[in-house]
Amino acid sequence: MTSIFKALADPTRRQVLQMLRTGPMGAGALADAFDVSKPTMSAHFAVLVAADLIEAEKSGRTIMYRLKMSVLEEALMGFAQAFGLQLTPETPTTTAKRQPKEKS
Template identity: 70%
Template sequence: MSSVFKALSDPTRRAVLQHLQGGPMGAGELADLFDVSKPTMSAHFAVLVAAGLIAPEKHGRTITYRLRLSVLEDALLAFAQTFGLNVTRPAQPRKEKP
C-alpha cells in the first residue's frame, strides 16, 4: 500500500493516471503532455508500474500503458479500513445472459 501512496504523492504521476482514464496511451504520447524530459517521465512511469497502478505492454520498440484501477481501489479501501471506516467495494452489476 505504501508504494501506491508514494506513487500518488507526485502531481505528475497523478496527472498520468488521469490521462490514462481515457484509455491506453503510448509512452511517447504521454510524455509529450508534460514539460519534463523523457528520462524524467520514464522514472515516473517506473514508479507507477512498481506500484501496480499502470501496466506496460511492449509492442516492438513502443510501450503502451494502461490504467490498473483495481489496484488503486484496493489501496484506498485498505487505507479507509485502517481508520475504522467500514467501506466496501460496490457490488458489480450482474450481466444478463442474451
C-alpha cells in the same frame, strides 16, 4: 502499500493515472502532456509500474501503459479502512436510480 503511496505522492504521477482512466496510452503521448524530459517521465512510469498501478506492454519501439484500476481501488479501500471508514465498492444495485413506486 508503501510503494503505492510513494507513487500517489507525486502530482505528475496522479495526473498520469487520471489520463489512463480513459484507456491505454503510449509513453510518447503521455510524456508529451507534461513539460518535463522523457527520462523524467520514464522514471515516473517506473514508479507507477513498481507500485503495480499501471502495466506496460511493449510492441516494437512503442510502450503502451494501462491503468490497473483494481489495484488502485484496493489500496484506497485499505487506506480508508485503516482510518475506520467502511467503504464498499459501487455495484449496479447500489448506484442504480430507484424507480418511484406506482400508486395503486
